[in-house]
Amino acid sequence: MSLWVDKYRPTSLNKLDYHKSQAAHLKNLVAGGDFPHLLVYGPSGSGKKTRIMCILKELYGPGVEKLRIEQHHFTTPSKKKLEISTISSNYHIEVNPSDVGNNDRVVIQELIKTVAQVNQLETSTQREFKVVLLTEVDRLTKDAQHALRRTMEKYMSTCRLILCCNSTSKVIPAIKSRCLGIRVAAPSIDEVCQVLQMVCKKEGLNLPGELARRIAEKSNRNLRKALLMCEACRVQQYPFSADQTVSEPDWEVYLKETAHMIVQQQSPKRLFEVRGRLYELLTHCIPADVIMKGLLQNLINSCDGELKTEVIQTAAYYEHRLQLGQKSIYHLEAFVAKFMAIYKRFLEEGIADIF
Amino acid sequence: MQAFLKTGNLGTVSKDKVDPGTSKGNKEKNKHVPWVEKYRPRCVDDVAYQEEVVVVLKKSLQGSDLPNLLFYGPPGTGKTSTILAASRELFGDMFKTRVLELNASDERGINVIREKVKTFSQQSASSVRPDGKPCPPFKIVILDEADSMTGAAQAALRRTMEKQSKTTRFCLICNYVSRIIEPIASRCAKFRFKPLTEDILVKRLRQICDNEEIECDDDALTGLLYTSEGDLRKAITFLQSATRLKSGDRITQADIYNIAGVIPNDVIDSLLTTCRFNSYEKLQNFVQDIMNEGHPASQLILQLHDTVVQLDELGDKQKSVVMEKLAVVDKCLMDGADEFLQLMALCSTIMQQFCCKNI
Numbered sequence: 209m210s211l212w213v214d215k216y217r218p219t220s221l222n223k224l225d226y227h228k229s230q231a232a233h234l235k236n237l238v239a240g241g242d243f244p245h246l247l248v249y250g251p252s253g254s255g256k257k258t259r260i261m262c263i264l265k266e267l268y269g270p271g272v273e274k275l276r277i278e279q280h281h282f283t284t285p286s287k288k289k290l291e292i293s294t295i296s297s298n299y300h301i302e303v304n305p306s307d308v309g310n311n312d313r314v315v316i317q318e319l320i321k322t323v324a325q326v327n328q329l330e331t332s333t334q335r336e337f338k339v340v341l342l343t344e345v346d347r348l349t350k351d352a353q354h355a356l357r358r359t360m361e362k363y364m365s366t367c368r369l370i371l372c373c374n375s376t377s378k379v380i381p382a383i384k385s386r387c388l389g390i391r392v393a394a395p396s397i398d399e400v401c402q403v404l405q406m407v408c409k410k411e412g413l414n415l416p417g418e419l420a421r422r423i424a425e426k427s428n429r430n431l432r433k434a435l436l437m438c439e440a441c442r443v444q445q446y447p448f449s450a451d452q453t454v455s456e457p458d459w460e461v462y463l464k465e466t467a468h469m470i471v472q473q474q475s476p477k478r479l480f481e482v483r484g485r486l487y488e489l490l491t492h493c494i495p496a497d498v499i500m501k502g503l504l505q506n507l508i509n510s511c512d513g514e515l516k517t518e519v520i521q522t523a524a525y526y527e528h529r530l531q532l533g534q535k536s537i538y539h540l541e542a543f544v545a546k547f548m549a550i551y552k553r554f555l556e557e558g559i560a561d562i563f
Numbered sequence: 564m565q566a567f568l569k570t571g572n573l574g575t576v577s578k579d580k581v582d583p584g585t586s587k588g589n590k591e592k593n594k595h596v597p598w599v600e601k602y603r604p605r606c607v608d609d610v611a612y613q614e615e616v617v618v619v620l621k622k623s624l625q626g627s628d629l630p631n632l633l634f635y636g637p638p639g640t641g642k643t644s645t646i647l648a649a650s651r652e653l654f655g656d657m658f659k660t661r662v663l664e665l666n667a668s669d670e671r672g673i674n675v676i677r678e679k680v681k682t683f684s685q686q687s688a689s690s691v692r693p694d695g696k697p698c699p700p701f702k703i704v705i706l707d708e709a710d711s712m713t714g715a716a717q718a719a720l721r722r723t724m725e726k727q728s729k730t731t732r733f734c735l736i737c738n739y740v741s742r743i744i745e746p747i748a749s750r751c752a753k754f755r756f757k758p759l760t761e762d763i764l765v766k767r768l769r770q771i772c773d774n775e776e777i778e779c780d781d782d783a784l785t786g787l788l789y790t791s792e793g794d795l796r797k798a799i800t801f802l803q804s805a806t807r808l809k810s811g812d813r814i815t816q817a818d819i820y821n822i823a824g825v826i827p828n829d830v831i832d833s834l835l836t837t838c839r840f841n842s843y844e845k846l847q848n849f850v851q852d853i854m855n856e857g858h859p860a861s862q863l864i865l866q867l868h869d870t871v872v873q874l875d876e877l878g879d880k881q882k883s884v885v886m887e888k889l890a891v892v893d894k895c896l897m898d899g900a901d902e903f904l905q906l907m908a909l910c911s912t913i914m915q916q917f918c919c920k921n922i
Contacts, residue, residue: 233808244597251857364600377861391856500904501901501904
């Protein structure tokens with residue numbers, strides 16, 4: 209039994225649930241049997257991957273759904289051995305080069321060249337190009353992105369690239385100018401509701417409109433998250449009731465409590481306790497920037513207008529440092545300490561004003 | 564199912580094969596060539612707008628010597644096209660044996676410079692072609708995207724460049740001349756490639772439109788000019804993408820903006836309006852919406868910059884505060900900081916500036 213997310217993933221451009229005009233455009237694009245390099249971007253859970261797979265299916269037929277996992281080995285010039293796993297069908301190969309960290313350039317150079325230098329023998333029955341799908345392009349090093357530039361032009365005849373990322377901010381302009389950018393916006397709350405209703409109907413369940421709306425709002429317009437939440441609700445309680453609690457991930461609850469602790473008391477002792485909780489979160493593999501953002505969302509609600517600006521500036525400052533630095537706990541803790549200082553000062557000023 | 568489809572495929576193909584004219588197949592293939600390659604200048608004369616280089620290269624075509632070259636300038640101004648066109652004219656059929664092209668996608672560490680480039684440059688070149696016509700007695704090494712070469716690799720070039728000057732010319736191409744080490748730069752004749760002017764861009768684009776028989780609004784061309792910022796390659800790619808997407812329909816300005824990822828102006832305007840309300844919650848929701856729509860933060864900052872500069876509402880001092888924050892945020896984004904937080908920081912600064920004035 210597969211998850212609803214996978215079970216009800218649309219498999220052709222005609223069946224997509226939203227952004228229909230874009231789907232029509234994409235169909236036009238592929239109809240000619242060919243397309244330029246694509247750069248697909250949008251927030252997570254908006255359906256980038258679904259669209260890419262639909263395009264591939266439109267191009268090559270159902271053969272693309274026969275996937276296999278392969279291990280590739282590379283050696284860097286400094287004789288370091290790299291290993292990376294790829295998912296491929298007969299027609300395309302998917303790889304996440306940022307898996308190998310700083311050595312992603314070697315992977316890009318070697319992998320794309322090996323794929324691209326193989327000409328299809330019989331072009332009459334097949335497309336004359338293969339597709340290389342690179343995910344998380346925004347996490348590629350600058351080196352690797354530069355390596356992509358000329359490769360993209362040189363092997364145009366035998367290979368198309370589809371790049372997939374969350375934001376194009378970190379993609380160098382040279383690559384952007386060589387690709388057709390496709391923005392996939394997150395579905396609106398209504399669209400998420402519709403999809404939820406449709407999935408439940410297919411499952412033979414009855415989903416109250418209010419609950420659907422609540423799930424959609426909680427998911428932050430992330431369709432994948434919404435579907436997973438909905439399925440979790442189903443496991444929890446069925447038949448659905450309109451006022452059923454939508455369970456949140458336990459780390460979010462934990463984070464909420466941590467934020468509450470910070471607001472309650474500002475002292476070195478409390479800071480020490482908070483540090484313990486932060487470590488707890490980090491050891492459970494919650495990314496540091498997610499923790500930072502979650503803390504901020506919760507903390508900011510208990511601040512006044514003027515203070516909010518100051519807090520958000522601090523958060524932005526420390527989050528930037530977090531990206532530059534090595535150990536995330538320092539920066540998280542620094543942010544908490546700074547927040548405590550700001551908040552305490554604000555409280556004391558408030559008291560002074562009263563007297 | 565698959566077998567069925569395959570036979571279906573073969574059926575249609577065999578029909579094609581029956582067709583005696585292979586021209587159809589060729590045409591089909593040509594349709595898929597990127598226009599950037601299709602309309603790459605074939606000879607030096609075709610190169611648009613870069614007179615100085617053209618004059619020097621033309622002299623060398625007429626038989627005089629060629630210096631080592633260093634081309635620099637923004638992307639899409641024709642640097643690679645120029646040198647490729649020139650060497651094609653110089654060597655004709657011998658292009659493959661006389662030119663070594665290395666770019667960032669090739670391995671270009673110090674070892675490659677020492678071995679590959681050195682061996683290549685040590686080969687002697689005769690001054691006659693196999694068919695007896697005269698040709699220049701040197702080879703060309705093109706180092707594309709030279710600014711992404713390591714300093715060590717560049718240093719390894721120094722002596723090679725001088726020693727082999729009899730038989731080899733180097734042409735380095737880069738975006739930023741400051742990333743080329745001084746000793747190399749001083750060994751080359753430097754040429755700056757200017758960003759193309761609007762009328763030249765329009766002329767080229769019109770030419771392509773006519774060739775490809777595309778209907779294109781004047782507005783759409785203006786949109787192309789605005790989005791491409793003097794980068795001809797970008798403009799052509801956008802044009803081709805738009806044509807593909809619309810498949811025969813008229814291309815409008817909105818299509819171009821859509822493809823280029825430009826954020827609609829009303830989004831920017833309503834962002835500023837939201838800032839004026841001085842309400843953190845509204846701002847947060849709005850920024851979250853923008854992020855959910857998938858607009859990249861870097862693009863937003865770029866457009867916000869244009870808008871804020873022209874805003875009459877803010878004084879010079881306030882604008883300068885916003886601009887400073889803008890610069891900081893841009894740098895942070897480059898470093899990989901979270902987009903939402905950085906945008907919130909920026910917008911809250913703008914909000915402050917709006918509201919300070921009212922007090």
